[in-house]
Amino acid sequence: MAVVERALLGKGAAPGIRSFFDEATFTATHVVHDPATRRAVIIDPVLDFDPASGRTSHASADAVIAYVEQTGLAVEWLLETHVHADHLSAASYLRERFGARVAIGAQIRRVQDVFGGLFNEGAGFRRDGSQFDHVFEDGETFTIGEIEVAVLHVPGHTPADLAYVMGDAVFAGDTIFMPDFGTARADFPGGDARQLYRSIQRLLSLPGKARLFLCHDYKAPGRDAFAWETTIARQREANIHVHDGVSEDAFVTMRVARDRTLDMPRLILPSIQVNMRAGHLPEPEANGIRYLKLPLNVL
Numbered sequence: 001m002a003v004v005e006r007a008l009l010g011k012g013a014a015p016g017i018r019s020f021f022d023e024a025t026f027t028a029t030h031v032v033h034d035p036a037t038r039r040a041v042i043i044d045p046v047l048d049f050d051p052a053s054g055r056t057s058h059a060s061a062d063a064v065i066a067y068v069e070q071t072g073l074a075v076e077w078l079l080e081t082h083v084h085a086d087h088l089s090a091a092s093y094l095r096e097r098f099g100a101r102v103a104i105g106a107q108i109r110r111v112q113d114v115f116g117g118l119f120n121e122g123a124g125f126r127r128d129g130s131q132f133d134h135v136f137e138d139g140e141t142f143t144i145g146e147i148e149v150a151v152l153h154v155p156g157h158t159p160a161d162l163a164y165v166m167g168d169a170v171f172a173g174d175t176i177f178m179p180d181f182g183t184a185r186a187d188f189p190g191g192d193a194r195q196l197y198r199s200i201q202r203l204l205s206l207p208g209k210a211r212l213f214l215c216h217d218y219k220a221p222g223r224d225a226f227a228w229e230t231t232i233a234r235q236r237e238a239n240i241h242v243h244d245g246v247s248e249d250a251f252v253t254m255r256v257a258r259d260r261t262l263d264m265p266r267l268i269l270p271s272i273q274v275n276m277r278a279g280h281l282p283e284p285e286a287n288g289i290r291y292l293k294l295p296l297n298v299l
């Protein structure tokens with residue numbers, strides 16, 4: 001991957017990275033900036049949500065805002081790695097605050113199609129990705145100040161997953177997790193374990209020195225602290241699901257068996273309804289109140 005090679009050769013700057021970890025949903029939000037120009041992006045911001053009361057709040061997003069203001073960053077993009085099933089996105093809230101653009105992968109249309117059907121959304125719900133300011137195709141590039149960014153389509157967990165390569169840092173979304181935890185599940189609608197293996201191999205073919213930042217962590221047996229940063233080399237050496245030498249067939253057999261044992265994420269139904277709208281809540285009904293649906297016996 002040319003953009004990573006260039007950064008690792010020292011011709012591009014290494015981005016500054018500050019991560020915020022939400023223990024309620026095990027999600028890492030990364031704020032990435034170019035030290036030379038102070039331009040920045042925010043990857044996978046979290047909107048707090050209490051399903052018992054149906055109340056949203058902004059403590060997590062406000063902590064990110066405080067950091068951005070204290071450090072004088074100019075946020076240009078709010079980047080989603082995919083339509084998350086475990087937390088609501090604060091992209092819409094932060095978009096208002098920073099005037100930044102919200103982006104996701106172009107395959108979002110497939111996700112909107114599947115879940116637009118499942119939630120029986122009417123014609124008012126567009127399935128063309130146009131709720132987002134931009135949708136990225138595989139291989140697209142852009143810059144954060146002087147730092148080059150390349151976008152990789154890495155499907156398998158969902159059809160629309162992206163990884164972002166920014167200088168010497170790779171943001172893997174939900175593909176791979178810490179070496180002692182393994183990989184993301186592949187059993188959501190449109191997920192595919194074989195495709196996930198191939199996407200992960202694409203990431204593992206990047207230079208070993210590249211810093212790798214993950215979207216989630218759940219700790220692991222023998223580890224008491226949350227962690228979300230490792231390297232490509234470390235994954236190839238030690239990832240319990242996909243270290244060097246694990247074949248595609250062996251991975252698929254393991255992944256499919258493991259996924260059968262997993263419960264649905266606690267916030268999957270609210271999360272998808274908000275996140276497939278780029279972090280916007282559904283429109284209010286005639287009484288001025290917004291509602292989320294709870295489809296019965298479909299997942």
Ligand SMILES: [Fe+2]
Nearest residue numbers: 083084085174
């Ligand atoms: Fe996910």
